[in-house]
Amino acid sequence: MDKDIITLTVHGKDFLGKVQGRKGQTVLEVLRDNHIHVPTLCYHPKMPPYGGCRLCIVEIENMRGLPPSCTTPAVDGMVVHTHTDRVFQVRKSVLELLLAYGDHNCLLCEQTGNCELQDLVYEHGIEKIRFKSDYKSKPLDDSNSMIVRDPNKCVLCGRCVRACLEVQVNGVIDVALRGSDSCISTFNGMSLKDSNCVFCGECVSVCPTGALTFKQARFKGRPWELKKVQTTCTYCGVGCQMELNIKDNEIVKVTSSHEIRGPNVGNLCIKGRFGYDWVKHPDRLKTPLIREEGIFREASWEEALSLIAQRFENIRVKSGPDSIAFFTSARCTNEENYIMSKFARAVIGTNNIDHCARL
Amino acid sequence: MTNSIEELEKADVILVAGSNTTGMHPVIASTIKRAVRSGKTKVVVVDPRKIELVNHAELWLRPKPGTDVAWLNGLMHVIINEDLHAKGYIAERTEGFEDLKQAVSTYSPERVEEISGIPKADLIEAARLYAKAPAASIIYAMGITQHINGTDGVKSVANLAMLCGNVGIEGGGVNPLRGQNNVQGACDMGGLPNVFSGYQPVTSKEVREKMGRAWGVESLPEKPGLTIVEIVDGAVKGDIKAMYIMGENPVVSDPDSHHVRRGLNSLDFLVVQDIFLNRTARLADVVLPACCFAEKDGTFTNTERRVQLVRKAVEPPGDARPDWEILCDLARHMGYPMSYPNASAIFDEIASLTPSYAGMDYARLADGGLQWPCPSKDHPGTKYLHKDGFARGKGLFHGIEWISPAEGTDEKYPFLLTTGRVLYQYHTGTMSRRSVALNERYPECLVEINEEDAERLGIKSGDKIRVSSRRGRIEATASVGDSVDLGTIFIPFHFAEVPVNELTIAALDPIAKIPEFKVCAVRVEMVGEE
């Protein structure tokens, strides 16, 4: 038998029995791999566990207190209870405190319908907040055209901090101050715009609430209205896999996920993440243009293609196929490059074809 | 890349040479930074500019621009001298070692310091770091290739990797990073004057017959065609009469723009097919509107040879059509039957004619893509090349001598200009300059100049300065700092209104025909002075 295999007994919400995992995994990882639900908030599979939110707490027999499953190493023979009354009540109180110390009006929030806090509150059947607080609203960081930071919706899960430091290794943001004044801050509390932020958007992509949102996407469509189309970034040669989020024939935002297989494991950079607005720019070419006496006029496809065919044919007959040359494109698809190569060689009869590879 | 992006996290040492990775390939840069953070990997940066990765590097060597072959030879000199080379690997898998040994023998650290400005001790340390690592990867980009001796630079990189047994192992390799999204694919598909798809030479009768049969033509031209720069020369001379430019903007991207414009203006007939009326399109006789990546299906091949799907997400504006549809339609107008129901059918034809793509189809590419070579439907693709030896049998060392850049500095033109890219803009800027977000970050062309030089010339950040070379002059805003070394300046080429390629030199590497963008001599002065 594989000595790395461990067995845990689980009393779950709707599960009772034994599950297997590997040595070195946390309790949460074993449970998740076996599709057993435990609520989490600060945990994110892309980064090391933090153990800060206490939503993933469980009871483990012969262990004192309520250990967070996300940071507790799984040990062979453990007996884990994920949904005892005690556990449930603590989780509920944690959530109510989070609601009291913030401004979570879901009606006014971009993330409604795609918010882990909202889902958790619902899951725990919270109807009203028992705690009174003197919470004072904090100012937004709306300094740039890409990311809006609303500290009033922040649950201090620290995911954004770890995403910035551990995933993209930029280290732009951190948890500042202590106690009830805690907040996520850049160095010296600068706005994101003036900080070292490179606007990769990683922090936004992992934020479980509406504290970090993509500004260009705001009010452009509800999560459930967006159609996601997976594709390959058009900028650099990394070939990041991304999802274009579409509503009404418009790209509303660009997302990715570590669950999509690809060279980027869900990471993007500013160009792939935010540089898509040119797609619907009014300057886009919309019809063929033919130059007449120095100026362009609009033409139909039929007219433009007939003209090109006729001119190319004349030049080929008069000066030979090698008097015609093609620039194909490192921007176009493989299929298009192939077709242009075929066109140059089979239709015109020249090898005069090259592109910007060297540039 | 011989190896894969994910393998960077398995390398013990990564040598990053002439690649501003955080700017040009940000997601790869993150991978490298994560590797460093994990404690496993050490990074050695070799770059004339103080790039961001320097902050994560064990060691930074700052060579003078145009001295790559010299410092690469220097590294190899030290490695052989200290007996750190992979003798077993060299004996078993390579040939020409004596040649190499001979060639690098004169590149002592002292001499290399003289040529490149890299302190002797740093060179030795870098050599030891690289040579002693169980798996070491070399990453490079245009900083190495865009020189008159760029092919030599690439060969030298390969020499170094083979010398230490780093080719054909996981986490190692020779890894050029491709600038534009589908440079790899454009080359793979035969967008080159001498080869069909899969690098099958046009000079081979057998290959021509195979392609001819598939394409339904009796014969295909056997003489290799002209390269970009030769095409432009041909146009200037009148040998090239007509051109069809798809998705490129050579007036801004190519060296010596005056010359390019003259060439295009001399043509009898120019067709440009693009998504915007860029500077090149403005010179055309006919402009055709194309779809952008979000409006069509297809595939791109990334820098690690991974073929991945591009999917249509939105409808194109107006009458714009996918590039392949336009070309097929034009072929029909010229009496050649060419039609496909969709992009997937074109891909199937590619696979049937291209051995390295033979095992691929859209269904197989849907989840994570496939890395070529992928010769059959049951082949999983190839994570790293040369695992079981080199294609030609044995890896060949090339003894290479350093030659100085085509244009040196003198009293009249005392600065070395290097050109390149910045994170927030892309290529000739046709897309990125129309993005609100990207422009907010980098709205105008900045000339990076060293603080000491700037002080001597009385230049402050934000000042308008003029940069002139033997070919032209441009004006732009100065950015003073320590990102560039004394005596050098850096200008990105994304800005059509600051056409830096009016300054650059069209001197070509004799083999790869890559223009020498990275080095030319210029003068810098405040606007208003003469």
Ligand code: SF4
């Ligand atoms: S956008 Fe990227 S760099 Fe900026 S704070 Fe977020 S994770 Fe960090």
Ligand code: SF4
């Ligand atoms: S901003 Fe979002 S990710 Fe960051 S700590 Fe607050 S809730 Fe968590």
Ligand code: SF4
């Ligand atoms: S998201 Fe950024 S790193 Fe990824 S392919 Fe696009 S431009 Fe390159």
Ligand code: FES
């Ligand atoms: S998810 Fe475990 S403590 Fe937050």
